[in-house]
Amino acid sequence: MTLTVELRRPVEELPEALKPLRERILSNLTMLARLPAPTGKEQDRVQFLLDRFLEAGLTDATTDEIGNAVGRIRGRRGNRTILAAAHLDDIVRPTQEHEVVVRADRVIGPGVSDNAMGAAVIAMLPAILEHLNIELNSNLVLVGSILSLGRGNHRGIRAFLDQYPDDIHFGVCVEGIELGRLDFFSIAMARADLVCQVRNGGNPSRGYRAESALVVLNQIINRILGIPTPVRPYTVIRMGKLRAGVSYDTEPTRALLGLEIVSHDDEQVDRIIREIEAICFETSARHAAEAKLDVFFRTRAGGIPFGHRLVSSTIDVMRSLGIEPDQRHTPSEVSEMIARDIPAITLGITHGRKHERPKPDYVLIEPILRGVAQVVGVLLAIDAGACDGI
Amino acid sequence: MVSEDWLQRRTYHHTNFWDIRWLLQQKERQGLRISLCLPTYNEEKTIGQEIVIFKAELMDRFPLLDEIAVIDSGSTDKTCQIAAEFGADVYIASEHLAEYGVYRGKGENLWKALYLLQGDILVYVDTDIANIHPRFVYGLVGPLLANPEVHYVKAFYDRPIAHSGQLRPTGGGRVTEILIRPLFSLFYPELTAILQPLSGEYAGRRSILEQIPYPVGYGVETAMLIDIYQRLGMEAFAQTDLDRRVHRNQDTVALGRMAFGVARVFFSRLRRDGKIQYDGELPTLMRQFEFADGNYRLRECTIEEIERPPMIELEAYRRKFYPETVASASEAQAPAADTA
Numbered sequence: 160m161t162l163t164v165e166l167r168r169p170v171e172e173l174p175e176a177l178k179p180l181r182e183r184i185l186s187n188l189t190m191l192a193r194l195p196a197p198t199g200k201e202q203d204r205v206q207f208l209l210d211r212f213l214e215a216g217l218t219d220a221t222t223d224e225i226g227n228a229v230g231r232i233r234g235r236r237g238n239r240t241i242l243a244a245a246h247l248d249d250i251v252r253p254t255q256e257h258e259v260v261v262r263a264d265r266v267i268g269p270g271v272s273d274n275a276m277g278a279a280v281i282a283m284l285p286a287i288l289e290h291l292n293i294e295l296n297s298n299l300v301l302v303g304s305i306l307s308l309g310r311g312n313h314r315g316i317r318a319f320l321d322q323y324p325d326d327i328h329f330g331v332c333v334e335g336i337e338l339g340r341l342d343f344f345s346i347a348m349a350r351a352d353l354v355c356q357v358r359n360g361g362n363p364s365r366g367y368r369a370e371s372a373l374v375v376l377n378q379i380i381n382r383i384l385g386i387p388t389p390v391r392p393y394t395v396i397r398m399g400k401l402r403a404g405v406s407y408d409t410e411p412t413r414a415l416l417g418l419e420i421v422s423h424d425d426e427q428v429d430r431i432i433r434e435i436e437a438i439c440f441e442t443s444a445r446h447a448a449e450a451k452l453d454v455f456f457r458t459r460a461g462g463i464p465f466g467h468r469l470v471s472s473t474i475d476v477m478r479s480l481g482i483e484p485d486q487r488h489t490p491s492e493v494s495e496m497i498a499r500d501i502p503a504i505t506l507g508i509t510h511g512r513k514h515e516r517p518k519p520d521y522v523l524i525e526p527i528l529r530g531v532a533q534v535v536g537v538l539l540a541i542d543a544g545a546c547d548g549i
Numbered sequence: 550m551v552s553e554d555w556l557q558r559r560t561y562h563h564t565n566f567w568d569i570r571w572l573l574q575q576k577e578r579q580g581l582r583i584s585l586c587l588p589t590y591n592e593e594k595t596i597g598q599e600i601v602i603f604k605a606e607l608m609d610r611f612p613l614l615d616e617i618a619v620i621d622s623g624s625t626d627k628t629c630q631i632a633a634e635f636g637a638d639v640y641i642a643s644e645h646l647a648e649y650g651v652y653r654g655k656g657e658n659l660w661k662a663l664y665l666l667q668g669d670i671l672v673y674v675d676t677d678i679a680n681i682h683p684r685f686v687y688g689l690v691g692p693l694l695a696n697p698e699v700h701y702v703k704a705f706y707d708r709p710i711a712h713s714g715q716l717r718p719t720g721g722g723r724v725t726e727i728l729i730r731p732l733f734s735l736f737y738p739e740l741t742a743i744l745q746p747l748s749g750e751y752a753g754r755r756s757i758l759e760q761i762p763y764p765v766g767y768g769v770e771t772a773m774l775i776d777i778y779q780r781l782g783m784e785a786f787a788q789t790d791l792d793r794r795v796h797r798n799q800d801t802v803a804l805g806r807m808a809f810g811v812a813r814v815f816f817s818r819l820r821r822d823g824k825i826q827y828d829g830e831l832p833t834l835m836r837q838f839e840f841a842d843g844n845y846r847l848r849e850c851t852i853e854e855i856e857r858p859p860m861i862e863l864e865a866y867r868r869k870f871y872p873e874t875v876a877s878a879s880e881a882q883a884p885a886a887d888t889a
Contacts, residue, residue: 179609180609182600182601182604182605182609182635182636183605183606183609183610185601185605185635186601186602186604186605186606187605189598189601189602190602190682193680256679258679259598260594260595260597260598261597261598261600261601261631261635262593262597262627262631263597263627263630263631263634
């Protein structure tokens with residue numbers, strides 16, 4: 160138990176103290192979710208955050224060189240700098256109607272859970288701290304990051320971390336769901352598109368004639384399924400996306416497989432990438448096709464130990480709020496902080512659903528105040544020195 | 550005549566009033582209360598976000614609004630439950646002023662809002678708007694707080710229609726362009742300067758709203774414009790561009806019925822104002838045809854457009870808002886009774 164009694168009691172009282180802000184949090188969530196923000200086109204959400212920061216008196220709020228929304232609340236002493244960040248982009252198609260419905264118990268709409276909810280909390284943090292009369296000793300830097308998902312490859316947060324002039328001592332990433340989520344380590348991961356293009360014209364292959372790209376890709380998938388994935392270190396290949404063809408009667412000349420390789424060991428990911436590249440090379444030769452693996456997203460294994468006081472204090476904060484910690488790993492921008500030796504965690508705000516089409520995304524309203532209280536509680540714990548060291 | 554000068558002076562953009570702190574200062578300086586009325590009937594899909602956004606931005610952050618009230622026509626979905634959950638006052642229209650009869654329609658709800666709500670300024674906002682934003686209120690309140698000569702402010706938009714999950718760039722306003730604008734051009738040409746006379750969002754001072762009759766149905770917006778115009782002239786009006794309004798489209802059959810109701814209200818004003826003459830009352834039966842199973846089929850619909858009297862004429866209203874006038878009237882009658 161690392162959280163002092165002096166800290167635990169105020170943390171327990173936070174959800175009640177936050178009640179007058181419930182509609183403001185929901186209002187921010189709703190308005191953010193209605194702004195389309197595909198990766199690379201997050202400007203409207205960036206402006207929304209900057210407006211909120213400026214309204215709250217963060218007079219130096221601005222975009223950084225790459226375009227992240229950045230605001231800073233100066234601490235009384237400024238002896239530490241805490242980074243609180245949420246990614247602003249989502250995977251909702253910009254042409255899709257960004258309709259948000261607020262029911263009595265939930266908010267429904269594309270991208271509300273990933274990550275309009277997290278962005279809403281970052282937008283509201285200055286107002287939340289002011290409402291609670293909390294003035295931190297530490298500097299608090301708020302970032303709404305762009306270029307996070309997919310081919311964005313965390314470029315926004317990486318650029319911020321590379322360019323921010325002051326040392327950052329702790330990081331807190333905020334995601335919409337799930338409440339209880341506690342990520343404090345990063346696993347090795349690679350995301351890639353495998354594109355298979357059948358060659359048209361020229362001399363036909365001597366071995367095989369050109370086939371449907373779908374059939375060739377199927378051959379590749381079968382070969383990938385044969386790649387050994389050890390239980391220890393935990394290693395898995397997930398094939399999550401498949402695209403090919405436009406009509407029933409025309410064999411496609413192009414097919415795409417989206418896949419993810421995850422492991423607790425960087426070497427396993429490197430090995431699997433090499434093996435898939437070899438499969439692509441061989442299949443291309445045999446099937447008169449061009450198969451290429453494009454690895455566009457990488458994270459390296461690492462993290463802070465379970466015994467780090469940031470982790471134990473966060474668990475204390477969660478439990479004092481009746482939140483059961485869930486330490487399963489989910490990819491987030493925390494990996495970029497950990498890669499720079501910044502002790503960092505990812506927290507979820509509420510329960511809900513994401514990316515289960517055709518079912519709509521949603522977040523539950525009732526847990527939100529506990530989720531926000533948890534973020535504030537962790538900031539208080541860091542500020543009080545309860546998270547320093549192991 | 551349509552005055553370009555009026556258009557220049559009285560046409561605003563909502564960004565003219567983005568500084569809510571300034572609006573709040575004006576409101577407090579003038580000692581005004583502002584009420585938001587949301588008329589509803591089965592709007593569970595949109596009512597939650599409207600109330601959350603208006604309450605958060607215009608009550609909790611800046612107390613520009615003194616009350617947010619839903620006046621409901623008997624919704625059978627969860628409209629009222631959701632509205633109450635997020636802090637709106639919820640009134641079932643049929644449960645109030647029932648001694649004056651009970652009708653169903655948007656105009657009925659707006660009329661009863663005058664009695665139920667406290668504000669010196671009332672803001673009416675439809676509840677089918679998918680892209681609701683605080684500008685839908687502060688853009689309408691702004692001209693009233695900035696200029697004491699303005700009594701009534703109307704919204705206008707570039708209105709895309711939500712359709713099959715995609716957005717089309719523009720549309721809406723068909724009844725306006727095909728019916729209202731030609732009629733205004735013929736009989737009330739100055740009112741053609743009101744760019745979207747049928748828009749569902751407007752704000753007015755109680756002092757004028759209580760003086761005019763309210764049709765209970767489709768014609769309420771048209772009637773308000775003509776009746777305020779007749780009493781106060783164009784200088785009482787202003788209009789604000791609220792940019793985009795995303796809402797569900799109505800089919801042509803529904804718009805036809807709406808046009809019928811609006812036309813009845815319009816013609817009753819023309820007769821009242823001596824602009825046309827006709828005997829008896831206009832028919833209430835709207836006839837439309839549909840093609841089904843290889844045949845044309847007649848569909849008849851009765852649209853009455855009942856009108857509520859000016860609220861100031863109701864004793865219950867005067868007793869609530871002007872008790873001194875009711876008391877003095879009683880006192881004035883008392884000696885006569887004694888004498889008798």
